[in-house]
Amino acid sequence: METSNSTAVPMPPPPNMRLGDPSTHDGVAMQGVSKRFGDMVVLDECDLLVNKGETLVIIGRSGEGKSVLLKNLVRLQEPDAGGIWVEGREVTGMEPPDLRELRKDFGFLFQGAALFDSMTICENVGLMLKEHTDWDRERIRARACECLALVGLDDADDKLPSELSGGMKKRAGLARAIVMQPQYILYDEPTTGLDPITGDAINDLILKLQRELGVTSIVVTHDMAGAFKIANRIAMLNRGKIVFTGTVEEIQETSHPLVRQFIEGRADGPLGVF
Amino acid sequence: MLESIGRSVLSSLRGSGRGTLLLCATLGDLRYAWRMRAEILNQMQVVAVGSLPLVIVTSIFVGAVTAVQAVYQMQAYVPMKFLGTVISKSVFIELGPVLMALVVGSRLCANYAAELGTMKVTEQIDAMNIMAIDPVRYLAMPRFLAAILMIPVITIFCDTIAIVGGYVASVVTLDVTSGTFIEGLRMFYKDSDLLGGLIKSFIFGGIIAMSGIYFGFNTEGGAEGVGQSVMRAVVGSCLSILVADYLLAIVLFQIVFKGS
Numbered sequence: 001m002e003t004s005n006s007t008a009v010p011m012p013p014p015p016n017m018r019l020g021d022p023s024t025h026d027g028v029a030m031q032g033v034s035k036r037f038g039d040m041v042v043l044d045e046c047d048l049l050v051n052k053g054e055t056l057v058i059i060g061r062s063g064e065g066k067s068v069l070l071k072n073l074v075r076l077q078e079p080d081a082g083g084i085w086v087e088g089r090e091v092t093g094m095e096p097p098d099l100r101e102l103r104k105d106f107g108f109l110f111q112g113a114a115l116f117d118s119m120t121i122c123e124n125v126g127l128m129l130k131e132h133t134d135w136d137r138e139r140i141r142a143r144a145c146e147c148l149a150l151v152g153l154d155d156a157d158d159k160l161p162s163e164l165s166g167g168m169k170k171r172a173g174l175a176r177a178i179v180m181q182p183q184y185i186l187y188d189e190p191t192t193g194l195d196p197i198t199g200d201a202i203n204d205l206i207l208k209l210q211r212e213l214g215v216t217s218i219v220v221t222h223d224m225a226g227a228f229k230i231a232n233r234i235a236m237l238n239r240g241k242i243v244f245t246g247t248v249e250e251i252q253e254t255s256h257p258l259v260r261q262f263i264e265g266r267a268d269g270p271l272g273v274f
Numbered sequence: 275m276l277e278s279i280g281r282s283v284l285s286s287l288r289g290s291g292r293g294t295l296l297l298c299a300t301l302g303d304l305r306y307a308w309r310m311r312a313e314i315l316n317q318m319q320v321v322a323v324g325s326l327p328l329v330i331v332t333s334i335f336v337g338a339v340t341a342v343q344a345v346y347q348m349q350a351y352v353p354m355k356f357l358g359t360v361i362s363k364s365v366f367i368e369l370g371p372v373l374m375a376l377v378v379g380s381r382l383c384a385n386y387a388a389e390l391g392t393m394k395v396t397e398q399i400d401a402m403n404i405m406a407i408d409p410v411r412y413l414a415m416p417r418f419l420a421a422i423l424m425i426p427v428i429t430i431f432c433d434t435i436a437i438v439g440g441y442v443a444s445v446v447t448l449d450v451t452s453g454t455f456i457e458g459l460r461m462f463y464k465d466s467d468l469l470g471g472l473i474k475s476f477i478f479g480g481i482i483a484m485s486g487i488y489f490g491f492n493t494e495g496g497a498e499g500v501g502q503s504v505m506r507a508v509v510g511s512c513l514s515i516l517v518a519d520y521l522l523a524i525v526l527f528q529i530v531f532k533g534s
Contacts, residue, residue, distance in 0.1 A: 131406070131407050
């Protein structure tokens with residue numbers, strides 16, 4: 001987590017941050033979520049709405065807490081305060097068995113893919129099916145291979161994660177995230193560290209999943225070209241709060257100083273450099 | 275100074291609380307043992323087969339050194355027919371269980387802490403959680419069960435090899451006849467000695483596993499964090515074994531097996 005010495009800028013209220021009753025929202029709603037690590041406040045009464053079926057891209061400088069926000073959403077990290085709702089079900093305070101049930105509706109593509117080292121790619125992808133269905137081995141393998149083919153990894157099923165390149169690992173991670181046909185997929189920097197062509201292929205996959213499966217996606221990224229390509233809406237996180245949300249057109253036309261500086265990639269401006 | 279001591283005490287209490295909760299969750303997940311049998315067998319193999327060379331070498335020399343030390347101390351005062359008795363009692367009650375727990379246990383504890391710690395810092399445990407798979411059931415329980423089952427087996431193996439090592443050292447280098455050694459071995463043998471040692475090693479297995487699992491699951495940071503976890507796990511396991519050994523010695527040999 002980097003500390004920012006950015007100048008305080010008066011923030012206009014984000015257009016869709018009037019949450020109303022979050023428990024009636026049909027997608028994902030975060031209200032007043034705070035998270036701190038020691039003295040460092042990472043999320044500061046953060047509000048966010050994600051509509052069902054949309055792809056929301058979260059942008060922000062490195063270390064602003066975008067990954068923390070994603071992990072708090074599914075309680076991989078516990079929020080210190082605030083509430084989170086998924087289709088009206090309150091996630092904060094949910095008992096472990098209910099939380100496990102809820103998580104079956106989620107796929108998560110981790111920044112480093114987080115594949116299990118000791119398992120082959122096919123076993124990685126099929127693990128959730130093995131644990132949560134009564135399918136036999138052949139059926140699980142067939143479904144895992146189907147998901148691997150979808151991400152262009154037809155021949156990698158018996159390889160170990162250590163035998164794959166970074167891009168292949170990310171694609172395998174994506175195959176694992178979609179194997180149970182989740183309703184929500186959270187992507188933590190899906191194209192970081194990839195060459196532009198592989199990155200674009202991942203973006204195409206995210207679009208394809210949204211169009212063909214109606215998946216609701218939350219994507220954390222720095223890749224603005226990719227964000228403009230896949231997003232229905234874009235939200236910017238700064239100093240622990242969502243400071244802007246809008247459609248691709250709205251963000252491209254906004255005069256919001258923080259957003260303008262970020263999307264133009266300028267070192268000078270209210271965000272500061274270090 | 276006082277604040278620092280208070281903070282350390284609170285931190286230790288918090289750690290003990292979390293460790294107890296982890297132990298309870300692991301014990302609760304033993305009901306899934308049959309379903310997880312493949313992973314349990316895999317872990318048993320890690321414990322036993324992987325430790326074999328270390329066990330053999332350690333045990334031979336434990337037996338041999340015990341024989342040499344015993345002869346040195348007994349030669350002027352105690353008849354050599356008691357040599358086998360001294361070696362067997364030392365090995366069954368103390369040296370076998372404790373040395374195996376310290377030697378094999380450190381290896382195993384480091385293995386668990388490093389493996390789980392790496393999984394933690396590379397988000398593999400988060401991945402397991404988001405896949406609605408309980409890491410305690412999937413990772414902790416098989417390792418715990420493998421350790422409590424296999425450490426006693428390794429201890430029996432160690433006891434046997436150590437006795438053989440003691441026999442060879444006595445007969446070949448210490449001028450004790452084979453008959454004298456075996457007579458001493460049989461003379462004061464009690465099942466409770468062997469059983470007490472095995473009960474100790476069963477409990478030591480649990481301590482070793484829980485220490486490695488706890489510190490592995492609570493690893494923070496990157497490679498340095500994994501290193502710290504391994505160090506803390508091994509130190510915690512060794513200290514806990516020594517304290518538990520004293521308490522078990524009192525409970526088993528002063529209360530349970532007294533007079534047997």
